[in-house]
Amino acid sequence: MRRILDRLRGSLSCSEVLEVIQSYIDGEIDDATARKVATHLDHCHPCVNEERAYLQIKNSLANRRIHVDVEVLDQLFSFGNRLKTDPGIAE
Protein backbone atom coordinates (compact mmCIF):
# COMPACT_ATOMS: atom_id res chain seq x y z
CA MET A 1 0.00 0.00 0.00
CA ARG A 2 2.76 2.42 0.99
CA ARG A 3 4.63 1.61 -2.24
CA ILE A 4 1.60 2.69 -4.24
CA LEU A 5 1.24 5.86 -2.18
CA ASP A 6 4.97 6.57 -2.56
CA ARG A 7 4.74 6.21 -6.31
CA LEU A 8 1.74 8.51 -6.42
CA ARG A 9 3.62 11.13 -4.39
CA GLY A 10 6.76 10.77 -6.51
CA SER A 11 8.72 9.75 -3.44
CA LEU A 12 11.23 6.94 -2.97
CA SER A 13 10.53 3.30 -2.16
CA CYS A 14 12.40 1.49 0.63
CA SER A 15 14.70 -0.28 -1.83
CA GLU A 16 15.53 3.03 -3.52
CA VAL A 17 16.29 4.59 -0.14
CA LEU A 18 18.47 1.66 0.91
CA GLU A 19 20.45 2.00 -2.30
CA VAL A 20 21.50 5.54 -1.39
CA ILE A 21 21.32 5.51 2.41
CA GLN A 22 25.11 5.38 2.92
CA SER A 23 25.74 8.14 0.41
CA TYR A 24 22.96 10.09 2.14
CA ILE A 25 24.60 9.93 5.57
CA ASP A 26 27.92 10.88 3.95
CA GLY A 27 26.32 13.95 2.38
CA GLU A 28 27.18 12.66 -1.08
CA ILE A 29 23.83 12.84 -2.85
CA ASP A 30 22.15 15.80 -4.51
CA ASP A 31 19.81 18.03 -2.51
CA ALA A 32 16.63 16.93 -4.29
CA THR A 33 17.30 13.23 -3.61
CA ALA A 34 18.39 14.00 -0.05
CA ARG A 35 15.05 15.74 0.56
CA LYS A 36 13.19 12.71 -0.79
CA VAL A 37 15.21 10.38 1.45
CA ALA A 38 14.52 12.60 4.46
CA THR A 39 10.79 12.59 3.67
CA HIS A 40 10.82 8.81 3.40
CA LEU A 41 12.67 8.49 6.72
CA ASP A 42 9.97 10.59 8.38
CA HIS A 43 7.49 7.77 8.03
CA CYS A 44 9.47 4.53 7.55
CA HIS A 45 10.72 2.86 10.71
CA PRO A 46 12.75 0.03 9.03
CA CYS A 47 14.67 2.55 6.92
CA VAL A 48 15.30 4.72 9.99
CA ASN A 49 16.83 1.62 11.60
CA GLU A 50 19.11 1.24 8.58
CA GLU A 51 20.15 4.86 8.81
CA ARG A 52 20.83 4.50 12.53
CA ALA A 53 22.93 1.37 12.00
CA TYR A 54 25.24 3.10 9.52
CA LEU A 55 25.39 6.26 11.59
CA GLN A 56 26.49 4.29 14.65
CA ILE A 57 29.30 2.72 12.65
CA LYS A 58 30.32 6.04 11.12
CA ASN A 59 30.28 7.85 14.46
CA SER A 60 32.13 5.09 16.25
CA LEU A 61 34.87 5.22 13.61
CA ALA A 62 34.94 9.03 13.67
CA ASN A 63 35.84 8.80 17.36
CA ARG A 64 39.12 7.21 16.31
CA ARG A 65 40.05 10.41 14.50
CA ILE A 66 43.58 11.33 15.54
CA HIS A 67 44.17 14.43 17.57
CA VAL A 68 46.47 16.77 15.71
CA ASP A 69 48.73 18.68 18.10
CA VAL A 70 48.71 22.43 17.75
CA GLU A 71 52.49 22.21 17.92
CA VAL A 72 52.60 19.98 14.81
CA LEU A 73 50.33 22.35 12.93
CA ASP A 74 52.49 25.30 14.00
CA GLN A 75 55.59 23.54 12.68
CA LEU A 76 53.91 22.85 9.34
CA PHE A 77 52.62 26.40 9.17
CA SER A 78 56.15 27.71 9.83
CA PHE A 79 57.51 25.43 7.12
CA GLY A 80 54.91 26.77 4.70
CA ASN A 81 55.90 30.33 5.54
CA ARG A 82 59.61 29.54 5.18
CA LEU A 83 58.94 28.35 1.62
CA LYS A 84 57.94 31.91 0.81
CA THR A 85 60.87 33.61 2.46
CA ASP A 86 63.76 31.16 2.00
CA PRO A 87 64.42 30.49 -1.69
CA GLY A 88 66.89 27.75 -0.70
CA ILE A 89 64.08 25.47 0.50
CA ALA A 90 61.74 25.98 -2.40
CA GLU A 91 64.29 25.38 -5.13
Place this chain on the structure above:
Amino acid sequence: MVTLVDSQKTRNDQRFDEYILPELEVLYRTAWSLTRSHSDAQDLVQDTLLRAYRSIDRFDGRYPRAWLLTIMRNANINRVRKKKPDLLNDPDMTFERSSEFADHDDPEHTVVSPVLDAAIQDAFEKLSDDFRQVVELVDLDGLSYQEAANVLGIPVGTVMSRLHRARNRIRSHLEESGLESEVPVT
Protein backbone atom coordinates in the same frame (compact mmCIF):
# COMPACT_ATOMS: atom_id res chain seq x y z
CA MET B 1 61.77 48.97 -7.94
CA VAL B 2 59.25 46.15 -8.16
CA THR B 3 59.97 43.82 -11.05
CA LEU B 4 57.58 41.57 -12.92
CA VAL B 5 59.17 38.58 -11.19
CA ASP B 6 58.59 40.18 -7.77
CA SER B 7 54.93 40.87 -8.41
CA GLN B 8 54.42 37.32 -9.70
CA LYS B 9 56.03 35.98 -6.52
CA THR B 10 53.79 38.18 -4.37
CA ARG B 11 50.72 36.89 -6.20
CA ASN B 12 51.86 33.29 -5.78
CA ASP B 13 52.56 33.81 -2.08
CA GLN B 14 49.08 35.26 -1.61
CA ARG B 15 47.54 32.27 -3.36
CA PHE B 16 49.60 29.93 -1.19
CA ASP B 17 48.29 31.66 1.95
CA GLU B 18 44.74 31.68 0.67
CA TYR B 19 44.43 28.17 -0.74
CA ILE B 20 47.10 25.98 0.78
CA LEU B 21 47.77 26.89 4.39
CA PRO B 22 44.10 26.55 5.52
CA GLU B 23 44.26 22.87 4.45
CA LEU B 24 47.14 21.90 6.76
CA GLU B 25 45.07 19.95 9.27
CA VAL B 26 43.29 17.91 6.58
CA LEU B 27 46.63 17.28 4.90
CA TYR B 28 48.16 16.05 8.12
CA ARG B 29 45.27 13.70 8.94
CA THR B 30 45.35 12.29 5.43
CA ALA B 31 49.12 11.90 5.54
CA TRP B 32 48.74 10.02 8.82
CA SER B 33 46.26 7.63 7.22
CA LEU B 34 48.68 7.00 4.37
CA THR B 35 51.82 6.58 6.47
CA ARG B 36 50.61 5.57 9.96
CA SER B 37 53.57 7.38 11.43
CA HIS B 38 53.73 10.92 12.77
CA SER B 39 57.23 11.66 11.51
CA ASP B 40 56.45 10.26 8.04
CA ALA B 41 53.17 12.17 7.99
CA GLN B 42 54.99 15.39 8.79
CA ASP B 43 57.58 14.72 6.06
CA LEU B 44 54.83 13.90 3.58
CA VAL B 45 52.93 17.13 4.33
CA GLN B 46 56.14 19.15 3.98
CA ASP B 47 56.90 17.46 0.66
CA THR B 48 53.33 18.19 -0.47
CA LEU B 49 53.66 21.86 0.55
CA LEU B 50 56.94 22.14 -1.30
CA ARG B 51 55.50 20.65 -4.49
CA ALA B 52 52.39 22.81 -4.17
CA TYR B 53 54.46 25.95 -3.70
CA ARG B 54 56.54 25.17 -6.78
CA SER B 55 53.47 24.71 -8.96
CA ILE B 56 51.05 27.23 -7.43
CA ASP B 57 51.25 29.41 -10.55
CA ARG B 58 49.68 26.56 -12.54
CA PHE B 59 46.82 26.05 -10.07
CA ASP B 60 43.49 27.46 -11.33
CA GLY B 61 42.11 28.27 -7.85
CA ARG B 62 39.34 25.66 -7.99
CA TYR B 63 39.12 22.80 -5.48
CA PRO B 64 42.40 23.42 -3.66
CA ARG B 65 41.92 20.42 -1.39
CA ALA B 66 41.45 18.04 -4.30
CA TRP B 67 44.51 19.54 -6.00
CA LEU B 68 46.61 19.16 -2.86
CA LEU B 69 45.49 15.60 -2.25
CA THR B 70 46.52 14.64 -5.77
CA ILE B 71 49.93 16.18 -5.10
CA MET B 72 50.11 14.29 -1.82
CA ARG B 73 49.31 11.04 -3.58
CA ASN B 74 52.22 11.52 -5.99
CA ALA B 75 54.54 12.55 -3.16
CA ASN B 76 53.53 9.46 -1.24
CA ILE B 77 54.23 7.19 -4.21
CA ASN B 78 57.77 8.59 -4.26
CA ARG B 79 58.10 8.17 -0.52
CA VAL B 80 57.05 4.52 -0.64
CA ARG B 81 59.44 3.81 -3.52
CA LYS B 82 62.33 5.18 -1.49
CA LYS B 83 61.41 3.27 1.66
CA LYS B 84 63.14 0.04 2.44
CA PRO B 85 60.76 -2.86 1.84
CA ASP B 86 61.19 -4.27 5.33
CA LEU B 87 59.84 -1.10 6.89
CA LEU B 88 56.64 -1.08 4.87
CA ASN B 89 54.71 -3.64 6.84
CA ASP B 90 55.90 -2.98 10.34
CA PRO B 91 53.10 -4.42 12.50
CA ASP B 92 53.95 -2.12 15.41
CA MET B 93 52.88 0.86 13.34
CA THR B 94 49.29 -0.32 13.20
CA PHE B 95 48.80 0.31 16.90
CA GLU B 96 49.49 3.99 16.70
CA ARG B 97 46.03 5.07 15.61
CA SER B 98 44.23 3.24 18.41
CA SER B 99 46.52 4.66 21.06
CA GLU B 100 46.06 8.21 19.92
CA PHE B 101 42.45 8.30 18.87
CA ALA B 102 39.63 10.19 20.44
CA ASP B 103 39.21 13.82 19.88
CA HIS B 104 36.42 13.88 22.43
CA ASP B 105 35.60 17.51 21.84
CA ASP B 106 34.39 16.55 18.40
CA PRO B 107 30.61 16.96 18.10
CA GLU B 108 30.54 13.68 16.21
CA HIS B 109 31.58 11.91 19.41
CA THR B 110 28.14 10.48 19.89
CA VAL B 111 26.97 7.95 22.40
CA VAL B 112 27.72 4.46 21.18
CA SER B 113 27.64 1.65 23.72
CA PRO B 114 31.15 0.54 24.74
CA VAL B 115 30.48 -3.08 23.72
CA LEU B 116 29.23 -2.02 20.31
CA ASP B 117 32.05 0.46 19.96
CA ALA B 118 34.66 -2.22 20.69
CA ALA B 119 33.03 -4.61 18.21
CA ILE B 120 33.03 -1.92 15.50
CA GLN B 121 36.72 -1.19 16.14
CA ASP B 122 37.49 -4.90 16.01
CA ALA B 123 35.64 -5.30 12.71
CA PHE B 124 37.41 -2.23 11.32
CA GLU B 125 40.82 -3.72 12.14
CA LYS B 126 39.86 -6.90 10.32
CA LEU B 127 39.06 -5.15 7.05
CA SER B 128 41.45 -5.63 4.15
CA ASP B 129 43.90 -2.77 3.56
CA ASP B 130 41.96 -1.47 0.53
CA PHE B 131 38.72 -1.28 2.48
CA ARG B 132 40.27 0.07 5.68
CA GLN B 133 42.07 2.86 3.86
CA VAL B 134 38.88 4.15 2.25
CA VAL B 135 37.02 4.04 5.58
CA GLU B 136 39.92 5.91 7.22
CA LEU B 137 39.93 8.64 4.61
CA VAL B 138 36.16 9.21 4.63
CA ASP B 139 34.98 8.39 8.16
CA LEU B 140 38.10 9.31 10.15
CA ASP B 141 39.69 12.03 8.07
CA GLY B 142 36.42 13.51 6.82
CA LEU B 143 37.28 13.54 3.11
CA SER B 144 34.58 13.49 0.44
CA TYR B 145 34.39 10.54 -1.95
CA GLN B 146 36.05 12.61 -4.67
CA GLU B 147 38.86 13.74 -2.36
CA ALA B 148 39.51 10.16 -1.25
CA ALA B 149 39.58 9.14 -4.92
CA ASN B 150 42.22 11.79 -5.59
CA VAL B 151 44.41 10.58 -2.73
CA LEU B 152 44.20 6.96 -3.78
CA GLY B 153 44.26 7.54 -7.53
CA ILE B 154 41.15 5.43 -8.11
CA PRO B 155 37.71 6.27 -9.58
CA VAL B 156 35.17 7.84 -7.25
CA GLY B 157 32.81 4.92 -7.92
CA THR B 158 35.43 2.54 -6.56
CA VAL B 159 35.74 4.63 -3.40
CA MET B 160 31.98 4.49 -2.91
CA SER B 161 31.76 0.78 -3.57
CA ARG B 162 34.67 -0.09 -1.24
CA LEU B 163 33.34 2.16 1.50
CA HIS B 164 29.81 0.79 1.37
CA ARG B 165 31.02 -2.79 1.24
CA ALA B 166 33.40 -2.14 4.13
CA ARG B 167 30.59 -0.81 6.31
CA ASN B 168 28.42 -3.80 5.34
CA ARG B 169 31.25 -6.10 6.41
CA ILE B 170 31.38 -4.33 9.74
CA ARG B 171 27.65 -4.86 10.09
CA SER B 172 28.01 -8.54 9.27
CA HIS B 173 30.72 -8.81 11.91
CA LEU B 174 28.37 -7.24 14.44
CA GLU B 175 25.65 -9.71 13.51
CA GLU B 176 28.07 -12.60 13.93
CA SER B 177 29.03 -11.21 17.32
CA GLY B 178 25.40 -11.25 18.40
CA LEU B 179 25.13 -7.47 18.39
CA GLU B 180 22.41 -7.25 15.79
CA SER B 181 19.96 -6.15 18.47
CA GLU B 182 22.07 -3.06 19.08
CA VAL B 183 22.56 -2.31 15.42
CA PRO B 184 19.34 -3.26 13.69
CA VAL B 185 19.92 -5.16 10.47
CA THR B 186 16.86 -5.50 8.29
